[in-house]
Amino acid sequence: MANSPSGDSVTDRVVRILETFGTDRTVQTAAQIGRRAGLPSSTAHRLVAELVDSGLLERDDEHRVRLGMRLWELALRGSTALRLRQAALPFMEHVQARVREHTQLAVLEQGAALFLERLSSPASGANITRIAGRLPLHASSSGLVLLAHAPAELQKAVLASPLVALSPETITDAATLRRTLAEVRRDGWVIAPGSIEVVSTGVAVPVRDRGDVVAALSVVLPREAPTAGPLEALRAAAVGIQNVLAADRR
Structure with missing residues (x-):
């Protein structure tokens, strides 16, 4: 050009x-x-x-x-995002039917969490994310999952950069963020109360394709809502999505 x-x-x-x-x-x-x-x-x-x-x-x-x-x-022709969304949507609907709050699918894109899909109920609580919207990796449950499994160069860049607070409880300390990312890799999930809005809790798990983390599946709950059931639903959904992605490659 x-x-x-x-x-x-x-x-x-x-x-x-x-x-x-x-x-x-x-x-x-x-x-x-x-x-x-x-x-x-x-x-x-x-x-x-x-x-x-x-x-x-x-x-x-x-x-x-x-x-x-x-x-x-x-944009949708041959898009890996479309393939991922199609594989995830039925399982997201199962999570949504059980949790009846916001259910979201995000991917790592140019150093941010990009949201491909979101399902919500009329009575769902506060949530600032939108389809095709982005959030900083350190400031949401989905972003923390994606950052925990991101290339080391990106992790170093995020840890070395100013960590902007979206709420009083957003992680803004590099040592705390580093420790949180290690816990995400160890546990296979994250619970992030108040990281974006103090009235909400984000719960997220990784979605893998051939062993690599390709997305984060999350729910946004009212702050005091129990997290054990939603976490169980997310983990089961992630396994289902991974099975569909594996079957598509056979």
């Missing part, structure tokens, strides 16, 4: 445009996209128009722009 006068490629600029969209910002004008992507107005309008023509973005009757269905279609 040809570079702009500033040295960034067309691919870089397109990625920056797409990254301006989020779960809390689904519709924008081309001018807003340009400002948030750090692009000149003329460049932003031209690239947005080309992405609309290709179907990767869509424009509504008020000339506002949103992510296009074609982007979703292309």
Whole structure:
């Protein structure tokens, strides 16, 4: 891809445009996209128009722009995330029916916990996670499971970086985090009360594929809710998902 006068490629600029969209910002004008992507107005309008023509973005009757269905279609073709989600969903439904709180599936993606699926009941408690949303690895039960089994280089980077508190009980001390990750590897699960919201407890277990941890399966419970039953349900579901993934490879 040809570079702009500033040295960034067309691919870089397109990625920056797409990254301006989020779960809390689904519709924008081309001018807003340009400002948030750090692009000149003329460049932003031209690239947005080309992405609309290709179907990767869509424009509504008020000339506002949103992510296009074609982007979703292309992302799912042959996606390992889709395969994992399809394998996990029936077992997540079993957990959800038993626990009747938030049941979630997350993967490690670019140094964060990326949530692929979430099932909730109308009366489920507090939970800030969203499908396609991200959380820091040190600050959620899913993230702790993923970080505990992440490459050593990533663990070192997280431990050496400032650990931002999402609640008063988020782990922000590197020594405590290191000890917690060792416990996760030893026990095969984590219970994290108050790590994101003080009124909730996260419980998570790893999901493996050919021995490697590829996801974290979790529930978010009210703070004082018992955890033994949900943990049992999660561990059984993780085994079921792993069996389906293994069968798919035969």
